Amino acid sequence: xxxxxxxxxGPGFVVTVRHGAPGAxxxxxxxLERRRAFLAMGPWSVAxxxxxxxxxxxxxxxxxxDDDVNKLEEAVFARQRSEHIAHIYQLKREIVEFRRAVVPLxxxxxxxxxxxxxxxxGLRRYFKSVSDHLNRGVEQINxxxxxxxxxxxxxxxxxxxxxxxxxRKIAAYAAMAAAQTxxxxxxxxxxxxxxxxxxxYGYFGVLVVMALSIFVIYRLFRRSGWL
Numbered sequence: 001x002x003x004x005x006x007x008x009x010g011p012g013f014v015v016t017v018r019h020g021a022p023g024a025x026x027x028x029x030x031x032l033e034r035r036r037a038f039l040a041m042g043p044w045s046v047a048x049x050x051x052x053x054x055x056x057x058x059x060x061x062x063x064x065x066d067d068d069v070n071k072l073e074e075a076v077f078a079r080q081r082s083e084h085i086a087h088i089y090q091l092k093r094e095i096v097e098f099r100r101a102v103v104p105l106x107x108x109x110x111x112x113x114x115x116x117x118x119x120x121x122g123l124r125r126y127f128k129s130v131s132d133h134l135n136r137g138v139e140q141i142n143x144x145x146x147x148x149x150x151x152x153x154x155x156x157x158x159x160x161x162x163x164x165x166x167x168r169k170i171a172a173y174a175a176m177a178a179a180q181t182x183x184x185x186x187x188x189x190x191x192x193x194x195x196x197x198x199x200x201y202g203y204f205g206v207l208v209v210m211a212l213s214i215f216v217i218y219r220l221f222r223r224s225g226w227l
Contacts, residue, residue: 025053051130055130068091072148072151095141169227172226
């Protein structure tokens with residue numbers, strides 16, 4: 001779940017407008033009230049506390065996403081694969097939404113650090129620390145996205161291999177059925193002169209030949225790895 005926090009600063013005041021983020025700044029306000037000396041540095045101290053809280057939340061979410069990605073990777077490459085393509089796409093979609101929430105903050109943070117006239121000198125190192133954490137979070141998100149692309153390609157390759165194996169099995173069984181169909185088709189012809197028609201054990205002989213053909217074809221496909 002994502003939301004928006006708009007931050008307006010002026011000389012002596014800070015206004016926040018929150019959309020879809022109820023109670024997100026309650027801990028920030030309580031923490032600032034306990035740090036009177038830091039709060040006395042002005043509105044930018046409040047801005048730092050809010051940005052620091054937001055970036056910390058990003059890192060918490062990144063840790064949770066890391067667990068999900070690792071579990072998904074293990075499931076895809078496990079012996080008994082149970083993860084479907086839809087699960088990978090769902091997590092990838094969540095990471096895309098996560099990136100949309102995190103990446104836009106990089107540019108204003110960089111502009112604040114470049115504008116030496118805007119930030120108080122005593123707070124610059126605090127904002128630099130927040131910016132470093134933010135950049136690490138963005139790098140993590142990008143690495144998750146690349147890893148999911150790799151996992152997705154691997155899963156698609158697995159599906160292709162599985163489909164090829166299924167087609168091999170279907171072809172092998174079709175070959176066994178075709179041999180029986182050919183034998184039965186020949187002896188189903190209404191010709192007067194055919195070999196073994198007057199043989200007492202002809203019916204059972206044909207059944208034995210059909211069984212042997214199935215066994216031989218099965219062994220050949222088994223040896224070649226098709227079955």
